[in-house]
Amino acid sequence: GYYGWKEHAPFDAIIVTCAARHVPPPLIKQLKPGGRMCIPVGSFLYQNLILVEKTKEGKLKQKSIIPVMFVPLLGPNRKPR
Numbered sequence: 001g002y003y004g005w006k007e008h009a010p011f012d013a014i015i016v017t018c019a020a021r022h023v024p025p026p027l028i029k030q031l032k033p034g035g036r037m038c039i040p041v042g043s044f045l046y047q048n049l050i051l052v053e054k055t056k057e058g059k060l061k062q063k064s065i066i067p068v069m070f071v072p073l074l075g076p077n078r079k080p081r
Contacts, residue, residue: 002073004030011035019047019070023062033058040070 002024004014009030016027016039023039031037037052049065 002026006030013037014039016040016073017070018073019044019068020073023050023052024073028052028054028060038065040068044072045069 002020003026004024006026006029010032011030012032012035014027014031014035014037016037019040019042021041021043023037023041027037027039031052031054033054033056035054039050039052040047041050042048047068047070049068051063051065053061053063055061
């Protein structure tokens with residue numbers, strides 16, 4: 001989910017299988033330096049699969065891979081309909 005699983009962090013890789021409006025900051029924090037995350041990002045009707053890489057120095061690189069469509073990620077202040 002939006003908040004990840006901080007009790008077991010940091011992670012070498014994170015795969016998110018629902019669409020977020022943005023890359024959740026808690027997931028970025030839980031990604032190990034040198035780690036990667038695949039996450040669909042965008043609106044309800046249009047998303048891109050994004051590859052997020054955290055460098056060994058802790059900087060982020062993001063690359064759009066392909067257009068996709070996933071169910072929405074529920075996070076803070078969002079409830080299922």
